[in-house]
Amino acid sequence: MSRPSARSVIKEIATGFEDLDVPRSEEPDDGPIDWPGYRSARDAAEERTGESESVLCGTAMIGDVEAVVIAFEFGFLGGSIGRRTGDRVEAAFARAVASRLPVVSLIATGGSRMQHGMRALSQLQRIARAAAGARSVPQISVLRDPTTGGGWATLGASADVVLALPGAQVGFAGSRVRPAGASAEAYTAEAKLAWGQVDQIVTPAELPSALERWLRLLTSSMEEAAEPPGALGSTDLPDSGWDAVQAARSAERPRAAEYLDAHFDWREELSGDRCGGVDSGVLCGFGWRSGRAIAYAAQCGTATLPAGFRTAARLVRLASRLRIPVLTLVDTPGAANDEAAERAGAGAAIAELFEAVASAAVPITTLVIGEGGSGGALAFAAPGSTWVTPDAYFSVTSPEAAAAILKLPADEVPALADRLRLRPQDLVDLGIARSVVRPADRV
Structure with a gap:
Protein backbone atom coordinates (compact mmCIF):
# COMPACT_ATOMS: atom_id res chain seq x y z
CA MET A 1 0.00 0.00 0.00
CA SER A 2 1.33 3.42 -0.97
CA ARG A 3 1.24 5.95 1.85
CA PRO A 4 1.88 9.67 1.59
CA SER A 5 5.20 10.84 3.01
CA ALA A 6 5.33 12.71 6.30
CA ARG A 7 6.37 15.92 4.55
CA SER A 8 3.52 15.71 2.08
CA VAL A 9 1.05 15.22 4.93
CA ILE A 10 2.48 18.25 6.72
CA LYS A 11 2.26 20.28 3.52
CA GLU A 12 -1.45 19.44 3.22
CA ILE A 13 -2.32 20.82 6.65
CA ALA A 14 0.28 23.51 7.37
CA THR A 15 2.54 26.16 5.93
CA GLY A 16 6.08 27.25 6.75
CA PHE A 17 7.23 24.01 8.37
CA GLU A 18 10.68 24.34 9.92
CA ASP A 19 12.50 21.29 11.29
CA LEU A 20 13.69 21.50 14.86
CA ASP A 21 17.44 21.33 15.27
CA VAL A 22 17.85 18.21 17.43
CA PRO A 23 21.36 16.88 18.16
CA ARG A 24 21.87 13.49 16.53
CA SER A 25 22.59 10.77 19.10
CA GLU A 26 25.53 8.51 18.41
CA GLU A 27 24.48 5.03 17.44
CA PRO A 28 26.54 1.90 16.70
CA ASP A 29 26.33 0.67 13.12
CA ASP A 30 24.11 -2.25 14.08
CA GLY A 31 22.20 -0.39 16.77
CA PRO A 32 22.31 -0.71 20.55
CA ILE A 33 21.91 -4.50 20.54
CA ASP A 34 24.08 -5.32 17.48
CA TRP A 35 21.22 -6.43 15.25
CA PRO A 36 22.68 -7.98 12.08
CA GLY A 37 21.99 -5.91 8.97
CA TYR A 38 20.42 -3.01 10.84
CA ARG A 39 22.83 -0.45 9.40
CA SER A 40 22.08 -1.43 5.83
CA ALA A 41 18.31 -1.42 6.49
CA ARG A 42 18.61 2.04 7.98
CA ASP A 43 20.68 3.32 5.06
CA ALA A 44 18.09 1.98 2.64
CA ALA A 45 15.32 3.71 4.60
CA GLU A 46 17.18 7.02 4.46
CA GLU A 47 17.73 6.70 0.72
CA ARG A 48 14.11 5.71 0.08
CA THR A 49 12.51 8.47 2.14
CA GLY A 50 15.10 11.23 2.17
CA GLU A 51 14.73 11.39 5.95
CA SER A 52 17.25 10.56 8.65
CA GLU A 53 14.74 9.21 11.17
CA SER A 54 11.19 7.88 11.45
CA VAL A 55 9.72 11.13 12.76
CA LEU A 56 9.85 14.77 11.69
CA CYS A 57 9.47 17.46 14.35
CA GLY A 58 9.18 21.17 13.77
CA THR A 59 7.00 24.26 13.87
CA ALA A 60 4.44 25.36 11.31
CA MET A 61 1.35 27.50 10.85
CA ILE A 62 -1.96 25.65 10.81
CA GLY A 63 -4.39 28.31 9.78
CA ASP A 64 -3.60 31.31 11.95
CA VAL A 65 -2.14 29.25 14.82
CA GLU A 66 1.52 28.34 15.17
CA ALA A 67 1.98 24.77 16.36
CA VAL A 68 4.62 22.16 17.01
CA VAL A 69 4.14 19.31 14.54
CA ILE A 70 5.26 15.71 15.11
CA ALA A 71 4.88 13.65 11.93
CA PHE A 72 5.78 9.98 11.54
CA GLU A 73 7.37 8.76 8.31
CA PHE A 74 6.04 5.23 7.87
CA GLY A 75 8.41 4.61 4.96
CA PHE A 76 11.33 4.80 7.40
CA LEU A 77 11.37 1.34 9.00
CA GLY A 78 7.60 1.33 9.42
CA GLY A 79 7.62 4.57 11.38
CA SER A 80 9.15 2.61 14.23
CA ILE A 81 10.22 4.29 17.45
CA GLY A 82 13.92 4.19 18.31
CA ARG A 83 16.31 6.25 20.41
CA ARG A 84 16.54 9.12 17.94
CA THR A 85 12.76 9.14 17.60
CA GLY A 86 12.57 9.65 21.33
CA ASP A 87 15.15 12.45 21.12
CA ARG A 88 13.06 14.31 18.56
CA VAL A 89 9.70 13.87 20.25
CA GLU A 90 11.14 14.95 23.58
CA ALA A 91 12.64 18.05 21.96
CA ALA A 92 9.31 18.83 20.26
CA PHE A 93 7.39 18.86 23.54
CA ALA A 94 10.12 20.92 25.19
CA ARG A 95 9.78 23.49 22.41
CA ALA A 96 6.00 23.49 22.78
CA VAL A 97 6.22 24.24 26.50
CA ALA A 98 8.94 26.90 26.11
CA SER A 99 7.03 28.70 23.34
CA ARG A 100 3.49 27.99 24.63
CA LEU A 101 2.55 26.26 21.37
CA PRO A 102 -0.01 23.48 20.84
CA VAL A 103 1.20 20.08 19.64
CA VAL A 104 -0.23 18.23 16.64
CA SER A 105 0.94 14.62 16.21
CA LEU A 106 0.43 13.00 12.80
CA ILE A 107 0.91 9.35 13.63
CA ALA A 108 1.68 6.42 11.34
CA THR A 109 3.76 3.80 13.12
CA GLY A 110 4.01 0.10 13.73
CA GLY A 111 5.37 0.64 17.23
CA SER A 112 8.76 0.19 18.84
CA ARG A 113 11.84 -0.60 16.73
CA MET A 114 12.53 -4.28 17.27
CA GLN A 115 16.18 -3.93 16.22
CA HIS A 116 16.75 -1.67 19.25
CA GLY A 117 15.31 -4.11 21.78
CA MET A 118 14.43 -2.67 25.18
CA ARG A 119 16.21 0.57 24.28
CA ALA A 120 13.38 1.16 21.82
CA LEU A 121 10.61 0.16 24.19
CA SER A 122 11.96 2.49 26.87
CA GLN A 123 11.40 5.44 24.52
CA LEU A 124 7.70 5.14 25.30
CA GLN A 125 8.47 6.22 28.86
CA ARG A 126 10.37 9.24 27.53
CA ILE A 127 7.52 10.16 25.21
CA ALA A 128 4.92 9.74 27.95
CA ARG A 129 6.96 11.88 30.33
CA ALA A 130 7.42 14.59 27.69
CA ALA A 131 3.70 14.65 26.86
CA ALA A 132 2.76 14.72 30.55
CA GLY A 133 5.12 17.63 31.12
CA ALA A 134 3.41 19.59 28.35
CA ARG A 135 -0.15 19.47 29.68
CA SER A 136 -0.15 23.24 29.86
CA VAL A 137 -0.58 23.32 26.06
CA PRO A 138 -3.23 21.63 23.90
CA GLN A 139 -2.34 18.29 22.33
CA ILE A 140 -4.09 16.88 19.25
CA SER A 141 -3.34 13.55 17.63
CA VAL A 142 -4.25 12.45 14.12
CA LEU A 143 -4.38 8.67 13.70
CA ARG A 144 -3.18 7.72 10.24
CA ASP A 145 -2.80 4.20 8.89
CA PRO A 146 -1.47 2.37 10.84
CA THR A 147 -1.38 3.67 14.40
CA THR A 148 -0.38 0.69 16.52
CA GLY A 149 1.78 -0.30 19.45
CA GLY A 150 3.45 2.36 21.53
CA GLY A 151 2.56 5.14 19.09
CA TRP A 152 -1.12 4.54 19.84
CA ALA A 153 -0.55 3.95 23.56
CA THR A 154 1.41 7.20 24.04
CA LEU A 155 1.01 10.07 21.56
CA GLY A 156 -2.21 8.77 20.05
CA ALA A 157 -4.44 7.82 22.95
CA SER A 158 -3.11 10.38 25.43
CA ALA A 159 -3.91 13.48 23.37
CA ASP A 160 -6.59 15.94 24.46
CA VAL A 161 -8.37 15.55 21.11
CA VAL A 162 -8.02 12.40 19.01
CA LEU A 163 -8.88 12.60 15.30
CA ALA A 164 -8.59 9.66 12.92
CA LEU A 165 -8.60 9.09 9.19
CA PRO A 166 -11.31 6.78 7.82
CA GLY A 167 -10.34 3.13 7.79
CA ALA A 168 -7.09 3.68 9.68
CA GLN A 169 -5.77 0.64 11.49
CA VAL A 170 -5.70 1.60 15.19
CA GLY A 171 -4.85 -0.66 18.10
CA PHE A 172 -2.20 -1.68 20.54
CA ALA A 173 -1.65 -4.94 18.66
CA GLY A 174 -0.38 -4.75 15.09
CA SER A 175 -1.86 -7.00 12.39
CA ARG A 176 0.89 -9.65 12.69
CA VAL A 177 0.69 -10.18 16.45
CA ARG A 178 -3.04 -10.30 17.15
CA PRO A 179 -4.76 -13.38 18.55
CA ALA A 180 -5.80 -15.90 15.94
CA GLY A 181 -9.32 -15.22 14.74
CA ALA A 182 -9.41 -11.66 16.05
CA SER A 183 -11.83 -9.45 14.14
CA ALA A 184 -10.05 -6.91 11.96
CA GLU A 185 -12.92 -4.49 12.53
CA ALA A 186 -11.95 -4.20 16.20
CA TYR A 187 -8.67 -2.59 15.17
CA THR A 188 -10.10 0.28 13.14
CA ALA A 189 -10.64 3.97 13.74
CA GLU A 190 -14.38 3.39 13.36
CA ALA A 191 -14.39 0.85 16.20
CA LYS A 192 -12.39 3.18 18.41
CA LEU A 193 -14.93 5.94 17.75
CA ALA A 194 -17.81 3.63 18.68
CA TRP A 195 -15.97 2.63 21.86
CA GLY A 196 -15.27 6.14 23.05
CA GLN A 197 -11.54 6.23 22.27
CA VAL A 198 -11.58 8.59 19.26
CA ASP A 199 -13.34 11.95 19.10
CA GLN A 200 -13.91 12.35 15.38
CA ILE A 201 -13.17 10.63 12.08
CA VAL A 202 -12.16 13.15 9.41
CA THR A 203 -11.26 12.60 5.78
CA PRO A 204 -7.88 13.81 4.48
CA ALA A 205 -9.70 16.61 2.66
CA GLU A 206 -11.42 17.71 5.89
CA LEU A 207 -8.31 17.45 8.06
CA PRO A 208 -6.79 20.91 7.44
CA SER A 209 -9.97 22.77 8.36
CA ALA A 210 -10.70 20.44 11.30
CA LEU A 211 -7.26 21.05 12.77
CA GLU A 212 -7.54 24.78 12.19
CA ARG A 213 -10.86 24.91 14.03
CA TRP A 214 -9.67 22.77 16.92
CA LEU A 215 -6.50 24.80 17.38
CA ARG A 216 -8.45 28.03 17.31
CA LEU A 217 -10.76 26.71 20.03
CA LEU A 218 -8.15 25.17 22.30
CA THR A 219 -5.74 28.11 22.20
CA SER A 220 -8.37 30.78 22.92
CA SER A 221 -8.14 30.83 26.69
CA MET A 222 -10.25 33.45 28.46
CA GLU A 223 -11.41 32.82 31.99
CA GLU A 224 -14.42 35.13 32.03
CA ALA A 225 -17.56 33.13 32.80
CA ALA A 226 -19.80 32.03 29.95
CA GLU A 227 -23.21 33.66 29.80
CA PRO A 228 -26.29 31.44 30.03
CA PRO A 229 -28.23 31.10 26.77
CA GLY A 230 -31.61 32.74 26.50
CA ALA A 231 -34.70 30.55 26.71
CA LEU A 232 -35.89 29.01 23.44
CA GLY A 233 -39.20 27.54 24.62
CA SER A 234 -42.16 28.76 26.63
CA THR A 235 -41.83 32.06 28.47
CA ASP A 236 -44.73 31.41 30.85
CA LEU A 237 -43.93 30.28 34.38
CA PRO A 238 -45.89 27.21 35.52
CA ASP A 239 -48.67 27.66 38.08
CA SER A 240 -48.09 24.33 39.80
Missing part, protein backbone atom coordinates in the same frame (compact mmCIF):
# COMPACT_ATOMS: atom_id res chain seq x y z
CA GLY A 241 -45.29 21.85 40.32
CA TRP A 242 -47.05 19.30 38.14
CA ASP A 243 -47.39 21.91 35.38
CA ALA A 244 -43.64 22.42 35.58
CA VAL A 245 -42.99 18.70 35.28
CA GLN A 246 -45.30 18.35 32.30
CA ALA A 247 -43.74 21.36 30.55
CA ALA A 248 -40.25 19.92 31.00
CA ARG A 249 -41.36 16.54 29.70
CA SER A 250 -43.12 17.95 26.64
CA ALA A 251 -41.91 16.55 23.33
CA GLU A 252 -42.18 20.03 21.81
CA ARG A 253 -39.72 21.59 24.28
CA PRO A 254 -36.34 22.65 22.78
CA ARG A 255 -33.47 20.26 23.52
CA ALA A 256 -29.75 20.65 24.08
CA ALA A 257 -28.68 20.50 20.44
CA GLU A 258 -31.06 23.39 19.60
CA TYR A 259 -29.64 25.47 22.46
CA LEU A 260 -26.06 24.79 21.43
CA ASP A 261 -26.70 25.57 17.76
CA ALA A 262 -28.48 28.81 18.67
CA HIS A 263 -25.83 29.88 21.17
CA PHE A 264 -22.62 29.16 19.25
CA ASP A 265 -21.39 30.41 15.90
CA TRP A 266 -19.89 26.98 15.35
CA ARG A 267 -18.69 24.09 17.49
CA GLU A 268 -16.64 20.90 17.54
CA GLU A 269 -17.58 17.79 19.51
CA LEU A 270 -15.60 15.48 21.76
CA SER A 271 -16.84 11.91 21.97
CA GLY A 272 -16.42 9.16 24.51
CA ASP A 273 -15.05 8.52 27.96
CA ARG A 274 -11.74 7.00 26.74
CA CYS A 275 -12.46 3.70 28.49
CA GLY A 276 -14.96 2.01 26.21
CA GLY A 277 -18.12 4.06 26.56
CA VAL A 278 -20.15 6.60 24.58
CA ASP A 279 -23.40 8.21 25.74
CA SER A 280 -25.30 9.72 22.81
CA GLY A 281 -27.46 11.54 25.36
CA VAL A 282 -24.58 13.80 26.41
CA LEU A 283 -23.01 16.33 24.03
CA CYS A 284 -19.54 17.60 24.89
CA GLY A 285 -17.16 19.85 23.02
CA PHE A 286 -16.00 23.40 22.45
CA GLY A 287 -17.96 26.17 20.77
CA TRP A 288 -17.08 29.58 19.33
CA ARG A 289 -19.22 32.54 20.39
CA SER A 290 -18.52 36.24 19.85
CA GLY A 291 -14.80 35.77 19.36
CA ARG A 292 -14.14 33.38 22.24
CA ALA A 293 -14.11 29.67 22.98
CA ILE A 294 -16.44 28.06 25.52
CA ALA A 295 -16.46 24.41 26.51
CA TYR A 296 -19.84 22.72 26.88
CA ALA A 297 -21.34 19.58 28.39
CA ALA A 298 -25.04 19.13 27.71
CA GLN A 299 -27.58 16.50 28.67
CA CYS A 300 -30.12 15.69 25.96
CA GLY A 301 -33.14 14.59 27.98
CA THR A 302 -32.27 10.92 28.43
CA ALA A 303 -31.10 9.03 31.50
CA THR A 304 -27.37 9.77 31.71
CA LEU A 305 -25.08 6.75 31.41
CA PRO A 306 -21.80 6.33 33.30
CA ALA A 307 -20.00 7.07 30.03
CA GLY A 308 -21.83 10.40 29.83
CA PHE A 309 -20.65 11.47 33.27
CA ARG A 310 -17.08 10.41 32.49
CA THR A 311 -17.08 12.24 29.17
CA ALA A 312 -18.38 15.40 30.84
CA ALA A 313 -15.72 15.10 33.55
CA ARG A 314 -13.07 14.73 30.86
CA LEU A 315 -14.38 17.89 29.18
CA VAL A 316 -14.40 19.91 32.41
CA ARG A 317 -10.86 18.83 33.33
CA LEU A 318 -9.54 19.70 29.87
CA ALA A 319 -11.24 23.10 29.85
CA SER A 320 -9.94 23.80 33.33
CA ARG A 321 -6.39 22.96 32.31
CA LEU A 322 -6.55 25.14 29.20
CA ARG A 323 -8.31 27.99 31.05
CA ILE A 324 -11.48 27.90 28.96
CA PRO A 325 -14.85 28.59 30.70
CA VAL A 326 -17.53 25.91 30.71
CA LEU A 327 -21.25 25.93 29.97
CA THR A 328 -23.37 22.99 31.12
CA LEU A 329 -26.98 22.29 30.13
CA VAL A 330 -29.04 20.16 32.52
CA ASP A 331 -31.79 17.98 31.08
CA THR A 332 -32.21 14.43 32.37
CA PRO A 333 -34.86 12.44 34.23
CA GLY A 334 -31.88 11.16 36.24
CA ALA A 335 -28.85 8.94 36.09
CA ALA A 336 -29.30 5.55 34.46
CA ASN A 337 -29.90 3.11 37.33
CA ASP A 338 -30.28 -0.27 35.68
CA GLU A 339 -27.98 -3.25 36.14
CA ALA A 340 -25.79 -2.24 33.19
CA ALA A 341 -25.24 1.22 34.66
CA GLU A 342 -24.29 -0.21 38.02
CA ARG A 343 -21.88 -2.64 36.38
CA ALA A 344 -20.32 0.27 34.47
CA GLY A 345 -19.67 2.17 37.69
CA ALA A 346 -22.50 4.70 37.85
CA GLY A 347 -21.62 5.90 41.33
CA ALA A 348 -17.93 6.34 40.56
CA ALA A 349 -18.72 8.11 37.29
CA ILE A 350 -21.07 10.59 38.97
CA ALA A 351 -18.49 11.18 41.70
CA GLU A 352 -15.87 11.86 39.02
CA LEU A 353 -17.98 14.65 37.52
CA PHE A 354 -18.85 16.14 40.92
CA GLU A 355 -15.13 16.29 41.66
CA ALA A 356 -14.24 17.81 38.27
CA VAL A 357 -16.82 20.57 38.72
CA ALA A 358 -15.83 21.20 42.34
CA SER A 359 -12.12 21.47 41.53
CA ALA A 360 -12.37 23.37 38.22
CA ALA A 361 -10.00 26.31 37.90
CA VAL A 362 -12.36 28.11 35.50
CA PRO A 363 -15.92 29.40 35.95
CA ILE A 364 -18.75 27.02 35.10
CA THR A 365 -22.17 28.33 34.06
CA THR A 366 -25.24 26.07 34.16
CA LEU A 367 -28.63 26.40 32.53
CA VAL A 368 -31.41 23.94 33.39
CA ILE A 369 -33.36 23.56 30.15
CA GLY A 370 -35.66 20.64 30.94
CA GLU A 371 -35.82 17.93 33.56
CA GLY A 372 -33.51 18.23 36.53
CA GLY A 373 -33.76 14.76 37.97
CA SER A 374 -31.92 14.31 41.25
CA GLY A 375 -28.15 13.72 41.57
CA GLY A 376 -27.75 12.74 37.93
CA ALA A 377 -28.71 16.29 37.01
CA LEU A 378 -26.98 18.00 39.93
CA ALA A 379 -23.60 16.54 38.90
CA PHE A 380 -23.75 18.76 35.79
CA ALA A 381 -24.71 21.88 37.76
CA ALA A 382 -22.41 24.63 39.02
CA PRO A 383 -23.19 25.69 42.59
CA GLY A 384 -23.94 29.39 42.77
CA SER A 385 -23.92 29.79 39.01
CA THR A 386 -27.09 28.04 37.82
CA TRP A 387 -29.95 29.54 35.81
CA VAL A 388 -33.23 27.91 34.73
CA THR A 389 -35.64 28.26 31.80
CA PRO A 390 -39.40 28.70 32.33
CA ASP A 391 -40.10 25.19 30.99
CA ALA A 392 -37.73 23.35 33.32
CA TYR A 393 -37.71 21.94 36.83
CA PHE A 394 -35.11 20.69 39.34
CA SER A 395 -35.99 18.25 42.07
CA VAL A 396 -34.43 16.10 44.77
CA THR A 397 -36.22 13.23 43.03
CA SER A 398 -39.06 12.81 40.55
CA PRO A 399 -42.61 13.08 41.87
CA GLU A 400 -43.19 9.43 40.89
CA ALA A 401 -40.11 8.28 42.79
CA ALA A 402 -41.15 10.35 45.79
CA ALA A 403 -44.53 8.61 45.80
CA ALA A 404 -42.86 5.19 45.63
CA ILE A 405 -40.45 6.03 48.44
CA LEU A 406 -43.25 7.37 50.65
CA LYS A 407 -45.59 4.48 49.70
CA LEU A 408 -48.25 6.84 48.38
CA PRO A 409 -50.75 6.06 45.62
CA ALA A 410 -50.18 7.28 42.06
CA ASP A 411 -52.94 9.87 42.32
CA GLU A 412 -50.80 11.69 44.90
CA VAL A 413 -48.03 12.38 42.37
CA PRO A 414 -49.27 15.82 41.17
CA ALA A 415 -49.64 17.03 44.76
CA LEU A 416 -46.15 15.77 45.59
CA ALA A 417 -44.79 17.81 42.68
CA ASP A 418 -46.12 20.92 44.42
CA ARG A 419 -44.65 19.91 47.77
CA LEU A 420 -41.21 19.31 46.25
CA ARG A 421 -40.92 23.03 45.33
CA LEU A 422 -39.38 22.21 41.95
CA ARG A 423 -40.77 25.02 39.76
CA PRO A 424 -38.32 27.53 38.21
CA GLN A 425 -39.54 30.30 40.51
CA ASP A 426 -39.21 27.96 43.50
CA LEU A 427 -35.61 27.26 42.61
CA VAL A 428 -34.88 30.99 42.61
CA ASP A 429 -36.61 31.42 45.98
CA LEU A 430 -34.60 28.51 47.42
CA GLY A 431 -31.32 30.01 46.20
CA ILE A 432 -30.63 27.06 43.88
CA ALA A 433 -30.98 29.14 40.70
CA ARG A 434 -29.89 32.74 40.26
CA SER A 435 -32.82 33.63 38.03
CA VAL A 436 -35.19 32.44 35.34
CA VAL A 437 -33.81 33.28 31.90
CA ARG A 438 -35.90 34.83 29.17
CA PRO A 439 -35.32 34.81 25.40
CA ALA A 440 -33.41 38.09 25.39
CA ASP A 441 -31.51 37.52 28.64
CA ARG A 442 -27.75 37.94 28.48
CA VAL A 443 -25.89 37.88 31.78
